[in-house]
Amino acid sequence: MRVVTKTTSLEGIVIRAYPFRDSDLVLRVLARGVGKIGILARNSRGGRRRVTRLDVFDRGTFEVKRGRGALLTLAAFEHGKVLRKLRADLNKLALCSLLCEAYDLMTVESGSSLEESHVYDGYFDTLMADLTSIDQSVSAREALRTSYYSMARLLALSGLLDVDQAKYAPPSAKRLMALIDQVEHHADRAVESRSSLGAVIGDLADA
Numbered sequence: 647m648r649v650v651t652k653t654t655s656l657e658g659i660v661i662r663a664y665p666f667r668d669s670d671l672v673l674r675v676l677a678r679g680v681g682k683i684g685i686l687a688r689n690s691r692g693g694r695r696r697v698t699r700l701d702v703f704d705r706g707t708f709e710v711k712r713g714r715g716a717l718l719t720l721a722a723f724e725h726g727k728v729l730r731k732l733r734a735d736l737n738k739l740a741l742c743s744l745l746c747e748a749y750d751l752m753t754v755e756s757g758s759s760l761e762e763s764h765v766y767d768g769y770f771d772t773l774m775a776d777l778t779s780i781d782q783s784v785s786a787r788e789a790l791r792t793s794y795y796s797m798a799r800l801l802a803l804s805g806l807l808d809v810d811q812a813k814y815a816p817p818s819a820k821r822l823m824a825l826i827d828q829v830e831h832h833a834d835r836a837v838e839s840r841s842s843l844g845a846v847i848g849d850l851a852d853a
Contacts, residue, residue: 652711653709653710653711653721653722654709654710654711655707655708655709656675656677656678656680656683656707656708656710657677657678657705657706657707657708657726657770658675658676658677658678658680658683658705658706658708658770659675659676659703659704659705659770659773659774659777660673660674660675660700660701660702660703660704660705661674661675661676661682661702661746661747661749661750661773662674662702662746662747662750663700663701663702666686669688669689669690670686670687670688670689670690671686671687671690671700672684672685672686672687672717673685673686673687673700673720674750674755675708676749676753676766676769676770676773677708677770678770678771679767679770680756680766681753681754681755681756681765681766681769682749682750682753682754682755682756682766683710683718683755683756684716684717684718684755685708685710685717685718685719685720686713686717686718686719686720687700687720687723688719688720690720700720700723702743702746703729703732703733703742703746703777704723704725705725705726705727705728705729705774706723706724706725706726707723707724707726708720708722708723709721709722709723709724716755716757727778729742729777729778729781730781731781731782732777732780732781736846737786737789737846738780738781738783738789740839740842740843740844740846741780741789741790741792741793741843741846742777742780742781743839743842744793744797744826744837744839744840744843745773745776745777745780745793745796745797745800746773746777747837747838747839748797748800748826748829748837749769749773749800751829751830751832751833751835751837752800752801752804752829752832752833753766753769768803769800769803772796772799772800772803773796773800776792776793776795776796776799779792779796780792780793780796786846790817790822790846791817793822794812794817794821794822794825795812795813795817797822797825797826797829798812798813798825800829801825801828801829804832806828806832807825807828823840826840
């Protein structure tokens, strides 16, 4: 068991962020070897006292300490490899947002004790590899193909799909939507970023 004493270092990526109180953020972070954790980032949005500005897709080393309740508190953050292209490309941004939301819905948050978990072995590395592939893709068609296989890999990691079968099924808008349907059914919640895919999803039929 990895126990948080003063501070603990974790490698992770922000898969969800939402405001809390006047100037704080709550981060959902997918961390290597631990799974999904909740971190309170104080004074991280707005105001003169902002210490660390973080958002979805930010990857790096999180220094955390025990907070109140189930949330850990962010003590420091060091940026890691940056996904440089996706924020300037609406298609890539929509697809990467879909992946991060799907990973959020398909994982259960770990407690603040940070017990090492083998349940989510491979999730962090798989998500990072797929986000990097989308970020570096040279066309919307390539990004869409990667997104389809990325969703299939997530469902395979969760035991809901044979990824080898997905490899031989040509990517299509209908098949990608079917994978999103599986995530929604398993999580019993709608995938909100689905609506933001827009016209880009139609290109997958010709991929």
